[in-house]
Amino acid sequence: MLLLTILSFSLSFLFPGNSVINMSGQVNATAEQLSLLAAQYQQNENIFSQYLAYISRIFSGDLGLSMASQLPISSEIANLLPATVELSLVALLLAMVTGIPIGFIAAIRHRKASDNIILTIAMLGYSIPVFWLGLLAILVFSIQLGWLPSAGQISLLYEINHVTGIQFIDILLSDSQYKWQAFQNAGAHIIMPACVIALAPATLFIRLARSAMLEVLETSYIRAAKAKGLTLQQIIFRHAIRNAFVKVIRDVGLQFANLVTIAMVTEVIFSWPGIGRWLIESIFHRDYTAIQGGLLALSCFIFLVHILTDFIYAALNPLAREKKHGT
Amino acid sequence: MWQNNLAKTFFSLTILIVLEGCDSINDEGLLAQKSIIYCSEGSPESFNPQTVTSGVTIDATSNQLYNRLITFQSEDNSIAPSIAKSWHVTRDGKKLTFYLRKDVSFHSTKYFTPTRKLNADDVLFSFNRILDSNHEFHNVSGGKYPFFQSVEFSKLVEHLEKINDYTIRFTLKHADSSILANLATDFAVILSAEYAEQLTKLGIQQQIDILPIGTGPFKLKEYRAGSFIRYIAHQEYWQKNKTIEQLVFDITPSNTGRLTKLLAGECDVTAYPIAHQKIIEREDLILDAVTSFNIGYLGFNTQKPPFNNPLVRKAVALAINKKAIIDTIYFGKADIANSIIPKASWAYNEDEQAQLYSVSKAKELLALAGYSDGLTMDIWAMQEPRAYNPDALTMAKLIQADLKKINITVNIVSSFEWATFLKRLTLGEHQSVLLGWSADHPDPDNFFTPLLSCASAKAGNNRTFWCNQDFDKLIQSALQTTNVNLRKQYYAKALAIIADDVPVVPIAHSKRFQARSKQVSGKILNSFGGISFVGVRKN
Numbered sequence: 001m002l003l004l005t006i007l008s009f010s011l012s013f014l015f016p017g018n019s020v021i022n023m024s025g026q027v028n029a030t031a032e033q034l035s036l037l038a039a040q041y042q043q044n045e046n047i048f049s050q051y052l053a054y055i056s057r058i059f060s061g062d063l064g065l066s067m068a069s070q071l072p073i074s075s076e077i078a079n080l081l082p083a084t085v086e087l088s089l090v091a092l093l094l095a096m097v098t099g100i101p102i103g104f105i106a107a108i109r110h111r112k113a114s115d116n117i118i119l120t121i122a123m124l125g126y127s128i129p130v131f132w133l134g135l136l137a138i139l140v141f142s143i144q145l146g147w148l149p150s151a152g153q154i155s156l157l158y159e160i161n162h163v164t165g166i167q168f169i170d171i172l173l174s175d176s177q178y179k180w181q182a183f184q185n186a187g188a189h190i191i192m193p194a195c196v197i198a199l200a201p202a203t204l205f206i207r208l209a210r211s212a213m214l215e216v217l218e219t220s221y222i223r224a225a226k227a228k229g230l231t232l233q234q235i236i237f238r239h240a241i242r243n244a245f246v247k248v249i250r251d252v253g254l255q256f257a258n259l260v261t262i263a264m265v266t267e268v269i270f271s272w273p274g275i276g277r278w279l280i281e282s283i284f285h286r287d288y289t290a291i292q293g294g295l296l297a298l299s300c301f302i303f304l305v306h307i308l309t310d311f312i313y314a315a316l317n318p319l320a321r322e323k324k325h326g327t
Numbered sequence: 328m329w330q331n332n333l334a335k336t337f338f339s340l341t342i343l344i345v346l347e348g349c350d351s352i353n354d355e356g357l358l359a360q361k362s363i364i365y366c367s368e369g370s371p372e373s374f375n376p377q378t379v380t381s382g383v384t385i386d387a388t389s390n391q392l393y394n395r396l397i398t399f400q401s402e403d404n405s406i407a408p409s410i411a412k413s414w415h416v417t418r419d420g421k422k423l424t425f426y427l428r429k430d431v432s433f434h435s436t437k438y439f440t441p442t443r444k445l446n447a448d449d450v451l452f453s454f455n456r457i458l459d460s461n462h463e464f465h466n467v468s469g470g471k472y473p474f475f476q477s478v479e480f481s482k483l484v485e486h487l488e489k490i491n492d493y494t495i496r497f498t499l500k501h502a503d504s505s506i507l508a509n510l511a512t513d514f515a516v517i518l519s520a521e522y523a524e525q526l527t528k529l530g531i532q533q534q535i536d537i538l539p540i541g542t543g544p545f546k547l548k549e550y551r552a553g554s555f556i557r558y559i560a561h562q563e564y565w566q567k568n569k570t571i572e573q574l575v576f577d578i579t580p581s582n583t584g585r586l587t588k589l590l591a592g593e594c595d596v597t598a599y600p601i602a603h604q605k606i607i608e609r610e611d612l613i614l615d616a617v618t619s620f621n622i623g624y625l626g627f628n629t630q631k632p633p634f635n636n637p638l639v640r641k642a643v644a645l646a647i648n649k650k651a652i653i654d655t656i657y658f659g660k661a662d663i664a665n666s667i668i669p670k671a672s673w674a675y676n677e678d679e680q681a682q683l684y685s686v687s688k689a690k691e692l693l694a695l696a697g698y699s700d701g702l703t704m705d706i707w708a709m710q711e712p713r714a715y716n717p718d719a720l721t722m723a724k725l726i727q728a729d730l731k732k733i734n735i736t737v738n739i740v741s742s743f744e745w746a747t748f749l750k751r752l753t754l755g756e757h758q759s760v761l762l763g764w765s766a767d768h769p770d771p772d773n774f775f776t777p778l779l780s781c782a783s784a785k786a787g788n789n790r791t792f793w794c795n796q797d798f799d800k801l802i803q804s805a806l807q808t809t810n811v812n813l814r815k816q817y818y819a820k821a822l823a824i825i826a827d828d829v830p831v832v833p834i835a836h837s838k839r840f841q842a843r844s845k846q847v848s849g850k851i852l853n854s855f856g857g858i859s860f861v862g863v864r865k866n
Contacts, residue, residue, distance in 0.1 A: 138587065138591075142587065142590065142591035143587060143590040143591060146590070146591060146592050146611075148591070149591055149592075149593050150587050150588065150591040150593065151584070151587070151588060151591075151593065152593075155359070155364070155593065156364060156555050156557070156575045156577050157358050157359060157362045157364065157573065157575060158358065159548075159549070159557070178358045181357060181358055181359070271584075
């Protein structure tokens, strides 16, 4: 976190232009306002107290104004981040639900034809560039077949008030008489971007799950179970899956950073109103304040997910907990 | 075991949601069936058509939110009653009396609830706002009423009076038969005086053009700049034809974005579609086209040599291959212009012959004018695409190649952006220019006076600076009578003068396109003015 804020802080000096303007986003400020801002950011002090001033402003929720729209960055992020969270979580879930079982199957059928086929497909899936896949998906499913919508989070027909920002929850909270139709519509909108994002992580999960399962199947307790005369089915379902799963969970946090990067590109392709698209547009507009704030918010989000997965890992795996106490 | 239970609960929950969903569909019907999404090409700059001329804004507001006193009938462009159920013009053409309907109600929204129906006060307010520069609302949105200023409305109307609550009289300074057409345009909408009063009391007058109140078939529900406009049906609309419940403008400036949304079924109607062939091939889509009331032309600066010589102008006109231009620039989607008047206008002269394309004749004329060795000229071309000329630069290049055949060397000038371009044209710095005109209303005068009259040459709008007294007399006489046959004769003579003197070479009348889903029925596109969703249905 410290590193992140230092990086974001130093960006305002590295970007061209006045560092106060870069930090506050006050493009149209008068000279007096600027000097006031400079005082607030302690521009005349040494670099360390400047940094402290910067940090204290961030903690009070002030990320400055967007240079392009002159709206507070914090409110823009509050509006946009939930859409990205929703999309990436759905994609993550999708990647896990498909990737992990397939990986397990590949491990169980180790060195057989089906294992090879799964590995080949996983390799292919991992190599496909996401923007190409996104455009291809729009071409096939939206334009040719007309099954799924190509842009946005929900059709403009439905009026859903922004409460949490997570569309599905907002729909359930709304008092629209067309709630169910809106829900279906939002579902149809999320399928394609979520699948596109999920593909690469899913292929990684396949490989992770496969090697985890292979490892587990080699262990002595599985061999003991085999010696006891349990069927393969019993071994897999009662012993192997849970243990292999724990190993995979440990890597989910790591994969999540990767997934969010993919989500940013995908948001642009599918006009998803999330923070990734906003951040990429900010880069086009040279909106330095937005870039700093957006980066910080996104990194914090990824950071939180890391911590969360570590906790889940610890909850699932007694070994991880005990290590702390030492043996 | 608990996993099993969980799975069961989840399963039954899903079933429950699905069943519940089915119920609500039966009760309410699909919202999508009662709504239309229109993918538009840009955000409106205001919600009051009086203050703008841009097509995007007119499309989004005029026919959806408002009504005018009178309107154009879509079949033959004749004038029909709207808020005024009838009207009367005195014999000298100087007094116009309008008798208003008594059952016209304004929108009732979150920000305004009307207490009365429309009456003469509202009409008075709407026009006085434009006419009277001391009116408290005149300067609210910058005091610019570009359409009314261009037709010199305030010079024409002496005053406006309320005879009784439902009768209003315009007194004109001189007879002008185009006034009815001007009052029927998309710009001459009727606002609510009561709403204006309320805003004045609250001290937020500027809201009148941002949160609109009109009498039209739809009222504004929500607008997010750059994203969408949501209109809902005006339940007490006086024309009471059953229409859709919700109209959403999905603002999609990207051409490919609009096409994708159309093909994916995310919008029902799309403005200015690309890839026409693809749309025609699709069975569930329809491509609509209307020949717009516009003209793309090559205009000569008749004050500067060599184009002060009509022979040179004629020679150039003869040497331009219009067919090739239509095919290349408009992809065949435009009509060749024989005169400045499009075919759909009643003033179009059937006898007007297609202009010849003859290199040898052109050479003869050029020799006659004393330029047998050829000459060098400039063509100014704008950078921005316009409805009447989507690619002026390429058009200039085609003309350059055509004129090379008669030994004319063409320099293309295209380095100015639109505002500078127009300013320099007004100063007469050009020799010739590729320009055009889109009519505001179907009255033929809207082509003659702004484009080629002497007054307009003085004002700088007539970029040819051509001023022909006979021509001016003819178009003046045409305005002083309401007899259409007589006017037609005047205009035919005026057209003959243009054909003979060639201040402009008319090139094309372009078409306006729109694509829609087969489910949408009704007429949206008009040959002039904005789109209209009145009476449009979805099956």
